[in-house]
Amino acid sequence: PTVEFGLEAPFEVEYHDAVGSTNDRARELATEGAEDVVVLADEQTGGRGRLEREWAAPSGGVWASAVLRPGIAPLRAPLFTLAAAVATARAAREAGVDAGIKWPNDVVVPGDEDDGDDTGYRKLAGILTEMEGETDRIEWLVVGIGVNANIDADDLPAGATSIRDEAGDVDRRRFVQRLLEEFDALRTDLDSIVPAWRDLALTIGQRVRVDRPSGEVVGEAVDVTDTGALVVETDDRREMVTAGDCEHLRPV
Numbered sequence: 150p151t152v153e154f155g156l157e158a159p160f161e162v163e164y165h166d167a168v169g170s171t172n173d174r175a176r177e178l179a180t181e182g183a184e185d186v187v188v189l190a191d192e193q194t195g196g197r198g199r200l201e202r203e204w205a206a207p208s209g210g211v212w213a214s215a216v217l218r219p220g221i222a223p224l225r226a227p228l229f230t231l232a233a234a235v236a237t238a239r240a241a242r243e244a245g246v247d248a249g250i251k252w253p254n255d256v257v258v259p260g261d262e263d264d265g266d267d268t269g270y271r272k273l274a275g276i277l278t279e280m281e282g283e284t285d286r287i288e289w290l291v292v293g294i295g296v297n298a299n300i301d302a303d304d305l306p307a308g309a310t311s312i313r314d315e316a317g318d319v320d321r322r323r324f325v326q327r328l329l330e331e332f333d334a335l336r337t338d339l340d341s342i343v344p345a346w347r348d349l350a351l352t353i354g355q356r357v358r359v360d361r362p363s364g365e366v367v368g369e370a371v372d373v374t375d376t377g378a379l380v381v382e383t384d385d386r387r388e389m390v391t392a393g394d395c396e397h398l399r400p401v
């Protein structure tokens with residue numbers, strides 16, 4: 150069910166009232182050769198988060214997955230995750246939400262001390278990027294974007310917030326239009342992504358603790374590399390942390 154979306158960006162939109170996971174449907178389309186198609190749903194019954202976590206996706210959210218074929222090296226794929234986070238944060242800010250980005254992929258709102266979640270932020274949106282292809286070139290990329298839009302935060306997991314709770318309900322069609330237009334502008338100018346991300350980043354300049362499968366790193370987050378890795382300066386060295394390696398990041 151392709152719907153006319155009045156987009157200035159060159160995406161075709163396939164809309165579902167309900168679907169298991171928009172990323173799964175987008176992967177199917179990608180395998181069939183689709184390009185620049187966005188799968189959009191009001192509700193997901195099997196939403197997936199990073200690191201094989203579940204992602205709560207009740208009716209009222211913006212659950213979207215874009216199929217892209219950028220023909221880049223896999224090493225550069227994290228840039229698309231950053232671009233999606235930037236586009237989402239910008240659209241949320243236009244909707245009146247004080248949104249920023251917690252590296253690598255969380256769009257968050259600064260929380261109160263007594264929020265009781267260990268990051269000090271409430272999570273508004275998350276990004277799940279998946280890809281397939283050779284070692285030197287990506288065949289396709291699916292960028293999944295989940296935004297807690299017109300949902301009561303009480304109906305979401307602890308530590309989450311929503312556009313409804315922060316600023317009141319949004320016109321989801323307009324919100325998606327703005328988000329996809331911003332995303333399109335960024336993905337057609339890859340060099341603009343990291344600087345745009347830095348402007349919205351809450352992580353840079355913070356002392357952070359990063360949990361990775363290979364052990365934790367504690368130090369100051371000083372920069373993001375041109376492939377999107379976080380540079381953490383510890384007492385005696387500089388460590389690069391990639392998004393795929395980061396299980397948990399919190400300010401310390």
Ligand code: BTN
Nearest residue numbers: 170172196197198199275293295
């Ligand atoms: C995370 O922060 O763990 C990433 C969450 C990504 C959720 C979105 S919702 C649209 C797309 N479909 C999915 O099943 N997941 C992503």
